[in-house]
Every structure is written in structure tokens, then in C-alpha cells.
Amino acid sequence: MHVPWRRREEWHTKTYSVKDIADMLQTNPETVRRWIRAGKLKADQTSRKDGNVVREDELYKYLLQLQNMQQLQLDSLLPIHFSL
Numbered sequence: 001m002h003v004p005w006r007r008r009e010e011w012h013t014k015t016y017s018v019k020d021i022a023d024m025l026q027t028n029p030e031t032v033r034r035w036i037r038a039g040k041l042k043a044d045q046t047s048r049k050d051g052n053v054v055r056e057d058e059l060y061k062y063l064l065q066l067q068n069m070q071q072l073q074l075d076s077l078l079p080i081h082f083s084l
Contacts, residue, residue: 014056018043021054035062 018036022029035041036052041062043052 015053016056016059018052018054021059040065 016024018029018032021032021041025032032041033052036043036054041054042058043054045052
């Protein structure tokens with residue numbers, strides 16, 4: 001996976017909430033939580049109150065898997081442009 005404007009070392013600095021991901025993918029937050037519970041999308045739970053957060057590199061890994069399975073056009077879904 002190649003992200004032209006970000007070095008791999010910087011990926012861990014950006015995280016997304018369940019709501020961020022749901023908004024980005026135009027899906028329900030509960031769907032994102034199901035992906036996390038099923039182990040499809042790796043997330044960290046910082047606290048019960050704040051919920052799950054997903055690191056940028058883990059989100060990209062999952063989206064690439066989805067793209068391979070469903071032929072999604074990631075460029076139209078993500079605010080960040082990267083080439084595959």
C-alpha cells in the first residue's frame with residue numbers, strides 16, 4: 001500500500017472514531033461496531049465512554065480488503081488520496 005504524502009511512521013498518529021468511519025463510508029455506526037466485534041476491523045477502546053478508535057493504517061487495510069471483495073472506489077470515499 002502506498003500513501004504518497006504520509007510516511008508509514010506517521011500512520012499511527014491519525015485515528016478515526018466509529019462515527020468518523022460511518023460518515024466516511026456512508027453507513028450506520030452500528031455496522032462499523034459489528035466489523036470491530038467480528039475482528040474484521042482492528043480497533044482500540046480507549047475507554048467505555050469514548051468508545052473505539054481505529055488507527056489510520058488499520059482502516060486502510062480493511063478498506064483495501066473491502067475493495068478487493070466489492071470493487072469499491074476508495075478515492076471517492078476517503079478524504080485522503082492514495083494510490084494502490
